[in-house]
Amino acid sequence: MPSPGDPYDVAVLGAGPAGLAAAVTAAEQGLTVALLDAAQQPGGQYYRHPAPAARATRPDALHHDWRVFAGLRERLDAAEGVTRLYGHHVWSMTREAPGSPWSLHALTGEGDDDDASAPGTGTTVQARAMLLATGSHERHLPFPGWTLPGVVSAGGAQAMLKSGLALPGTRVVVAGSGPLLLAAATSLAAAGADVPEVIEASGYLGYARHPAALAANPGKLTEAARHGAALLRHRVRPRTRSAVTEAHGADRVEAVTVSRLGRDWRPVPGSERRVACDALAVGHGLVPRTELATTLGCATRRAADGTYALELGPLQETSLRGLWAAGETSGVGGAQAALVEGELAALAITARLTGRRPAPARRLRALRRRRDHLRAFADAMAAAHAPGPGWTRWLGDDTEVCRCEEVTAARVREAVADYGARDPRSVKLLTRAGMGWCQGRVCGTAVACLAAAAPDATPAPPDRRLLATPVPLGTLASLTPADPPPAAPDDPSEGHPS
Amino acid sequence: MIGAACAHYASRAGLHVTVVDRGPVAGGTTGAGEGNLLVSDKEPGPELRLALLSTRLWTELAAESPPDIEYERKGGLVVASTEAELTALRALAAEQRRAGVTAADVPADRLADHEPHLAPDLTGGCHYPQDAQVQPALAAAHLLRAAVGTGRLSLRLGEEVTAVLTEKGGAVRGVRTAKGEIRAPHVVNATGAWGGRLARMAGVELPIRPRRGFVLVTEPLPRLVRHKVYSAEYVADVASGSAALQTSAVVEGTQAGPVLIGASRERVGFDRALSVEALRRLASQATRLFPALARARALRAYAGFRPYLPDHLPAIGPDPRVPGLLHACGHEGAGIGLAPATGLLITGFLTEAEPPLDPSPFAPERFAREPAPP
């Protein structure tokens, strides 16, 4: 712990694989570390596990490398100098000027529902260096019926299984695109669900075009083989170049329509068939959660699947000096990449803060090589699973694209065709799509794809959200006032409203 | 918004208009501000005259437009927390009444009739029934759409103007964009906060600068705020000549449920990074007026850049230095409110019609006359 009032050496935001590896490494190098996460316990998405109170006997049942997590947790417990700030939901990251410490503004309590004067408390954590390890959220591509009960996200199904061990249904179709489908299907089948089909929109053949990336990642191949073997055991065979283009049901999903897809993901007319089920787990990959950085103007790169990740230097530093990133914020790449990047970033931060060379050189070289291999593999996956532009063909006019604000595809198309919207922001202003509770995290991709239909459209820029999570006004109001801004006596209109 | 209003009135007057924007409709400040159409915050003078004309024109436009533009004449309520503030507010209201504004004094014990959830310890206020609102992006989109419908407007989006083309004699003959030349005897500079840059392309100075503002938007709430409500603190500050002037945030409910709180004012260039201090002030002003808002969660915040000129009046009219070039920019925190009057004035210049009010305070060349700063 630094003395009260002093900033930590480093704040690590996110206690998933990337953040844990970074916090442990930095602490072992002698730095003072604040490890923050919104969740009440470490682990992130990958090492998600039941809360201790649930008394699950084998949290490792769904984790093939639970040992890795257990090892990290032990090292974390043994390390001095790590302050664990769980239950801290960070809504903003700021700093006064380049070179000055970072401030993380966090919500720490949910507040008392019956007491208007207790809107939840806030706290501010300061650090000299900052590591952003906030992971990702899922990408959604809507289709008619996607809002029916029983339709869940593939990652959500995984998360449910990992934390609560509850199944979304008994006969679960798994659909979408990306490696998470196989993981979700395997877990669902292992937990006792009947998985009649796994429907993958891409051809998988994309991987074959990157033999070097595959050869360099034997671990990834065994992972896929393991899922493949497990699925075979449960008699599940993935179908490629197909998609669930509609879900049917009155009060809950009863069946889905599966269509074959053409090259650009356009559904092939006449290829539809119906598959009965009582749940559908659907996922289209992950989107890096980078808004805390992009809001500060941090540079991004566009991955092959259309998502934006932070652009990083060779040692994980972003375009903002003093801000590092690891794990999915630097591009969706899986837990192994997250672990390697977290460690690498911690070593780089140590070197910067202590002025020593990033030692030991051998370890650093090995980490960099492994990181590069894993990244190359991730890039190949991103290219293979990039949604084809034809997917918007399966949206009916009355399909809700934004479920928070109930905005249909027809209204988004009209805003683009007739009212001059060209990007998600102008669509939002003209239709309210993305203005609701999720702030466009769910509908963002769909809206961007529909806006891109205009011939003169500009590519959607990365998301910027000034508030990473909702904040009670009372919490904002009770922040410590900053110094008054420079007075402007020459300026008679300074105080006018609006 | 300004470009849309100019295009709307000009095409209605029979002119052929091309609107060029490097982005989408409402992609600039118009899509990053609020839609208060206020007379209450304006002291008697040229800006108030423009606002009063606009108030009338907005009523007409709202009657012609679909309800989608969310025009609502909900009225403003300015409230005082101290006796000094109330005195200053009453004095301002009296002057505004002489200039044609409708303003009714509200004693402290009647405030709750207007706004039941106001803090109980306020000293009084003023009700301004003419204050209204519109959703700026929708208003701009619908005005443009109506103009396209006349067959005299073409809309070119995603096309940046890179040069203003002039004849040998110096008169304007069009603009160049990445996609080619657009020929026209008149070019209207309605590029808002970027107006100085466009003026420079034509070889003239227009000292427009950006002034950042943040807006806070809450989760949808049951109806808590009925009017546009803001504190009279700024009136008292202006009256006392206080140096530490601050913003009075306007608090208002919307039809969709969220409460909007805006906006702050800072001169920081085009910097979009969050100012926690600006949000703190907005939130504390809002919760000071409406204590029940303390538990409401802000879902999002956004920032925009008001285009402002040194004397805080817009530049509206022909630029005598470049024949054929007109300016319609620099409306600062009131561009939505002042848009129709601006569009009408510009159209008047283009068609050589009698101006609806004295345009001389808005003459774009007024800054060129001043001595250059040392």
Ligand SMILES: Cc1cc2nc3c(=O)[nH]c(=O)nc-3n(C[C@H](O)[C@H](O)[C@H](O)COP(=O)(O)OP(=O)(O)OC[C@H]3O[C@@H](n4cnc5c(N)ncnc54)[C@H](O)[C@@H]3O)c2cc1C
């Ligand atoms: C829903 C979901 C399910 C997944 N399931 C699997 C799976 O089964 N198998 C698999 O191989 N991969 C899965 N993944 C991918 C997996 O997330 C990554 O491979 C890996 O966890 C990345 O590690 P990370 O450290 O980068 O991020 P994460 O593990 O996602 O950790 C990020 C952490 O940051 C915290 N955080 C984010 N924003 C804030 C904030 N503003 N304030 C405070 N804390 C914050 C989060 O609470 C989270 O704990 C899943 C991803 C998602 C989104």
Ligand SMILES: Cc1cc2nc3c(=O)[nH]c(=O)nc-3n(C[C@H](O)[C@H](O)[C@H](O)COP(=O)(O)OP(=O)(O)OC[C@H]3O[C@@H](n4cnc5c(N)ncnc54)[C@H](O)[C@@H]3O)c2cc1C
């Ligand atoms: C936070 C905030 C709150 C506000 N609240 C209110 C309010 O309540 N009421 C009110 O009346 N006003 C309000 N305002 C002010 C109002 O938003 C502005 O005065 C108004 O939007 C200005 O409109 P404009 O058309 O001049 O500028 P913009 O809307 O910025 O339009 C200018 C356009 O020019 C385009 N452009 C620029 N350069 C080029 C180029 N070279 N080539 C092609 N295109 C170009 C831009 O892309 C942009 O679309 C607020 C402003 C802010 C920031």
